[in-house]
Amino acid sequence: MKIAIAQLNPTIGDLANNAKKIIEASQFAANQNARLLLTPELSLCGYPPRDLLLDPSFVKSISIELQSLARKLPSQLAILVGIVIPNPCAYLKGEKPLFNSVAWLENGQIKQIFHKRLLPTYDIFDENRYFEPGQQSNYFELFPDPQSSTSVKIGLTICEDLWNNRNFWKRKYYKYDPLEDLLQVGVDLILNLSASPYNIGKQKIREKMIKYSSKHCNTPIIYVNQVGGNDDLIFDGNSFAVNKKGEIVLRSKSFEETIDFINLKVKNNDLSLSRINDEIKIEEEEIWLALVLGVKDYVRKCGFSKVVLGLSGGIDSALVAAIASEALGPENVLALLMPSPYSSQHSIIDAEVLVKNLGINHYKLPIKDIMKSYDTLLESLFKGTEFGIAEENIQSRIRGSLLMAISNKFGHLVLSTGNKSEMAVGYCTLYGDMNGGLAVILDVPKTRVFSLCRWLNREREVIPHSILIKCPSAELKPNQTDQDFLPSYEILDEILERLIHRHQSVSQINEAGFDLITINKVIKLVAGAEFKRKQASPGLRITDRAFGTGWKMPIANRWKTNYS
Structure with a gap:
C-alpha cells in the first residue's frame, strides 16, 4: 500500500x-x-x-x-x-x-x-x-x-x-x-x-x-x-x-x-525502504535555514514584500542583512547607513563592503545634524549634567525614527537586529534599535552570531573579515565597547545558558567556575530588562527557551534570587 x-x-x-x-x-x-x-x-x-x-x-x-x-x-x-x-x-x-x-x-x-x-x-x-x-x-x-x-x-x-x-x-x-x-x-x-x-x-x-x-x-x-x-x-x-x-x-x-x-x-x-534525505549535521547550517525560512514566511504571510534595516558595520546587522537577502532576494532589502560623529570610519567602510557583497540596496543618512538639533532643544533642560545614557539613546532613537519613516512611506517591514545576549540583559534601546516588525536574531546569542557568520564565510567572504575581528561596540560615544558594560560575551552567554535554559542556581553557576560578582550582575540585569522584552518585536525562535510566546515572566515583581 x-x-x-x-x-x-x-x-x-x-x-x-x-x-x-x-x-x-x-x-x-x-x-x-x-x-x-x-x-x-x-x-x-x-x-x-x-x-x-x-x-x-x-x-x-x-x-x-x-x-x-x-x-x-x-x-x-x-x-x-x-x-x-x-x-x-x-x-x-x-x-x-x-x-x-x-x-x-x-x-x-x-x-x-x-x-x-x-x-x-x-x-x-x-x-x-x-x-x-x-x-x-x-x-x-x-x-x-x-x-x-x-x-x-x-x-x-x-x-x-x-x-x-x-x-x-x-x-x-x-x-x-x-x-x-x-x-x-x-x-x-x-x-x-x-x-x-x-x-x-x-x-x-x-x-x-x-x-x-x-x-x-x-x-x-x-x-x-x-x-x-x-x-x-x-x-x-x-x-x-x-x-x-x-x-x-x-x-x-x-x-x-x-x-x-x-x-x-x-x-x-x-x-x-524509501528516500532518506541527509540529516543536517552542522548546527549553524540548521539555524541558518531556519532563520531564512522564518524571515521569508513572516514577511510573505504578513503581506509585505520588502524590508529595511539599519546597517551599522557591526556583526549583528551584517548577519540580519545576509539572512534577509537570502530569504527575500537582495533586490527586496534596503539597508540604511546612519553614521554619527562616533561611528568609526572602519565601521562605515565595513557596512559599504557588506552592501556590495550582498548586492542589496542602500542609502546613507548621516545623523550628525539631527543630533545637534536635539542638543540645542534640550540644552537648557540638560544644563549642568554630563553626557550619558540619555544622549547615547537619542542617537539610537533617531535611527529608529528614520527606519520607521521609510517603513511608513514605502511599506517596508523594519527588521530589528538585536541578539539574544543583548535582549537578555537589556543592552538595547526602547524605541531605538528595538524598533521593528520582526527581530530576526532575537533568539541567537552573540557568540552564536559570530559562529554563524564564520560558517557563512566558509566558501567566500560574505561578512567582511574586519567585522569578525573587531570588538563589538554600539559606537554611541568615543572608544566605546560592549565590554565597558558587560562581561565578555563568552562568559555572558555561558551564564545566560545556565540561568535561562538550564535553570541553574547561583551556587551551581558559581561551581562551574564563574565568580559571584559577575553572576549577580547578570541576574540583576536579566530581571531588570523584562519591561524591555515585553515591548520587543516578535523574534524568531530557534531554542527551547526563547523570549517569545513561551516566555511568561512578570514585569512588576519583588522576588529576589538568593545570590549566596
Whole structure:
C-alpha cells in the first residue's frame, strides 16, 4: 500500500489556500497511485491558530471548507486532514468548546473524525485553553486496494499523543498513553500528524523517541510534520518513517515543502525502504535555514514584500542583512547607513563592503545634524549634567525614527537586529534599535552570531573579515565597547545558558567556575530588562527557551534570587 506524506506550509486562517495545497498534494499522490495521504496537524487552518479559535465564525468556516474539500479530492484516495471541530457536549458537561482533530476523507465524504488526546500546556503550547482532550483510542481500517480482502488496521496519533512513552522518558507526563492503548487494539501501523516547532537539536530527539517506540512496540510509525514560519515559530518539517526494527526508512527534507512516498508491505505490515534525505549535521547550517525560512514566511504571510534595516558595520546587522537577502532576494532589502560623529570610519567602510557583497540596496543618512538639533532643544533642560545614557539613546532613537519613516512611506517591514545576549540583559534601546516588525536574531546569542557568520564565510567572504575581528561596540560615544558594560560575551552567554535554559542556581553557576560578582550582575540585569522584552518585536525562535510566546515572566515583581 503506497502512502503519501505531504509536508505542507499552511498560512494560519487562509482556509481556501490551505485547502488548495491539500488538493494539489492529493492530485499528485493519486497520480502516483497512492492509497493514503497524510497531512500535518491542523493542516486546514494552520498551527497555531491561537485566539482565532475564540471566533465562532472561524470555527464554522473550517467546517464549511472541510465539506467543500471532501468533494474536490480524488475518490480513490484516503486523506487525513487536520481540523478544528466544536465539542457538542461543551456546555452540558462544562468541557472546552473545541477538539483538535483529524478528518478521514474519502469518496467525497467525511468518513471519521479523530480527536487529539494529549494537550500540551508548556512552553509555547496552550492547547487546554481551547480544546477538550479526546477520550477514545484512534484507529481505523483501510483496504489497500478495491480488490483486497484484508484491511490494514491503522492507529492515529496527533503530535503530543506520541510523546508520553514512560519507558523512553523514564516517567509519564500524562495519565494516559495513546501509544499503549493502540497496542492493546493491535494496530498494524501508527501514524502521527504533527505541528512540532523547531528548536536546535529537536529532530534528533524526535527520531530517537520514535525509533525507540517502534522497536519496542514492533510496529512501524510514520511521522508527518508541518513546515514553515508562523509568527515567532518555525516548523522544520523533517517528516520521517521507521520500520518495526526502529530503523529510519524515509526522511523528508528539512525546511521545505515536500511530498514523499513510502510503501507498507501488507504481507508483514512493515515499511519498505524509501528516500532518506541527509540529516543536517552542522548546527549553524540548521539555524541558518531556519532563520531564512522564518524571515521569508513572516514577511510573505504578513503581506509585505520588502524590508529595511539599519546597517551599522557591526556583526549583528551584517548577519540580519545576509539572512534577509537570502530569504527575500537582495533586490527586496534596503539597508540604511546612519553614521554619527562616533561611528568609526572602519565601521562605515565595513557596512559599504557588506552592501556590495550582498548586492542589496542602500542609502546613507548621516545623523550628525539631527543630533545637534536635539542638543540645542534640550540644552537648557540638560544644563549642568554630563553626557550619558540619555544622549547615547537619542542617537539610537533617531535611527529608529528614520527606519520607521521609510517603513511608513514605502511599506517596508523594519527588521530589528538585536541578539539574544543583548535582549537578555537589556543592552538595547526602547524605541531605538528595538524598533521593528520582526527581530530576526532575537533568539541567537552573540557568540552564536559570530559562529554563524564564520560558517557563512566558509566558501567566500560574505561578512567582511574586519567585522569578525573587531570588538563589538554600539559606537554611541568615543572608544566605546560592549565590554565597558558587560562581561565578555563568552562568559555572558555561558551564564545566560545556565540561568535561562538550564535553570541553574547561583551556587551551581558559581561551581562551574564563574565568580559571584559577575553572576549577580547578570541576574540583576536579566530581571531588570523584562519591561524591555515585553515591548520587543516578535523574534524568531530557534531554542527551547526563547523570549517569545513561551516566555511568561512578570514585569512588576519583588522576588529576589538568593545570590549566596
